[in-house]
Amino acid sequence: MMYEYDTFVTFDRILSFAGIPIFAKHKCNSKKWLLFQIFNFFLAFLTFVFTSGFVLSNLSNLELCIQGACVWTTGVIMFISLGVCLVFRLQFRSFLEEIIFNDSLLEMPFINGVLQLKFGNGKLGELKKSVINSRETLFRLTRVLLKTYIASLGVCATLYLCGPIYLMCIRNDKSLRLLAFDMWFPWGLENFAVYVASFVFHAYVGYLCCIAFAGLQSTLVLLVGQIIRQLKILTFILSNMDDLIKELVGERGDKWQRECTTLLTQCVDHFVKTKRFANRLNAICQPFYLSVILVAMMLMAVCSVKIAISDKLSPDTVKYYIHEICNILIVLMLCSLGQQVENECEQLEMAVTDKWYIYNSKHRVCVRIFKMALSQRMPIYIFGSITLSLPTFTWFIRTGMSFFTLVMSVLEE
Numbered sequence: 001m002m003y004e005y006d007t008f009v010t011f012d013r014i015l016s017f018a019g020i021p022i023f024a025k026h027k028c029n030s031k032k033w034l035l036f037q038i039f040n041f042f043l044a045f046l047t048f049v050f051t052s053g054f055v056l057s058n059l060s061n062l063e064l065c066i067q068g069a070c071v072w073t074t075g076v077i078m079f080i081s082l083g084v085c086l087v088f089r090l091q092f093r094s095f096l097e098e099i100i101f102n103d104s105l106l107e108m109p110f111i112n113g114v115l116q117l118k119f120g121n122g123k124l125g126e127l128k129k130s131v132i133n134s135r136e137t138l139f140r141l142t143r144v145l146l147k148t149y150i151a152s153l154g155v156c157a158t159l160y161l162c163g164p165i166y167l168m169c170i171r172n173d174k175s176l177r178l179l180a181f182d183m184w185f186p187w188g189l190e191n192f193a194v195y196v197a198s199f200v201f202h203a204y205v206g207y208l209c210c211i212a213f214a215g216l217q218s219t220l221v222l223l224v225g226q227i228i229r230q231l232k233i234l235t236f237i238l239s240n241m242d243d244l245i246k247e248l249v250g251e252r253g254d255k256w257q258r259e260c261t262t263l264l265t266q267c268v269d270h271f272v273k274t275k276r277f278a279n280r281l282n283a284i285c286q287p288f289y290l291s292v293i294l295v296a297m298m299l300m301a302v303c304s305v306k307i308a309i310s311d312k313l314s315p316d317t318v319k320y321y322i323h324e325i326c327n328i329l330i331v332l333m334l335c336s337l338g339q340q341v342e343n344e345c346e347q348l349e350m351a352v353t354d355k356w357y358i359y360n361s362k363h364r365v366c367v368r369i370f371k372m373a374l375s376q377r378m379p380i381y382i383f384g385s386i387t388l389s390l391p392t393f394t395w396f397i398r399t400g401m402s403f404f405t406l407v408m409s410v411l412e413e
Helices: 002-016 031-057 062-087 089-101 109-115 122-171 192-239 241-249 254-308 315-352 361-374 390-412
Strands: 381-383
Touching (some): 002 192, 062 192, 062 254, 109 122, 109 254, 192 254, 192 315, 254 381
């Protein structure tokens, strides 16, 4: 379908700039693209080293250290994002083939049969529209999210890059060597050619960070969004199983009972497959979720401190507003996804026991087994028993503000 093609092309074009070719099979197996991906990861490593060097070399100057920490935290996130994409590139490609390129809902014979029906009335028609429209909505919204994400981060990076250029133009000082990001370099910038090369490095890694972070985040949204979509479809089927089967076979009877039990068995099998997929995805992404939340919490605090000690309406301060807001929204998006998975599992558990009393004993045994499996849910863990959820986002905001208050009290002293 056209909307699927547009989404895949958009993701492929954007991620290819960062050397992440998981949306194109011919690129995924290419050694040239692998070398390009390794090259970008090496640049991310250099960015981490240079930003760390700046922070460590300015520990005696707390204000300058805080300013450098705003860039350092972003460099850490870029380094981790590109590292995850490089180390688990084959697994991500496998995830996309399993649940995105091929709609795993079609593995259920009942849904496959419903999609082939020509009429569109009743619950069967509603289910058919839900399967088709939910996939289209997921792809369209994820494509819009990726473009918006790239645009927002791109504005922030551009502000960082334009600031030093503007200052050098208005000061007319040819010996002035300002850079976009606070980094420590093992070389001097007196030579203009070396300065230009360093500035180009800043520009490249700045936009590389935008693409890598936004691309990985949007890919995770696409994968987790597909899990949420499948849970919604299962909930609809279980909530309306009686009506769905009656529309196929007529009134209740032995055949109706057999078809209901068969459909319940298919739902159990598909839930188990979905849960296994979610567990495999979470096993890879759990360290990423934890590091992003911790680093974003520090970034929120240091950006708030930088804004508090600067001129609130100066053009240079605007970039810190955007920087902080983008990272807060990133964590909110991740926590909202985890909370939505939890909510859909809860709705599915309630749907399983809906009208359980109208079925025979064999069907009720399957219901009890399914309910036991659903009681464990499929939470997205980030560390120990801590999950991605809205309470975690609340903890993130409170901890970040506590760190901000601590740093401000140290500065005041």
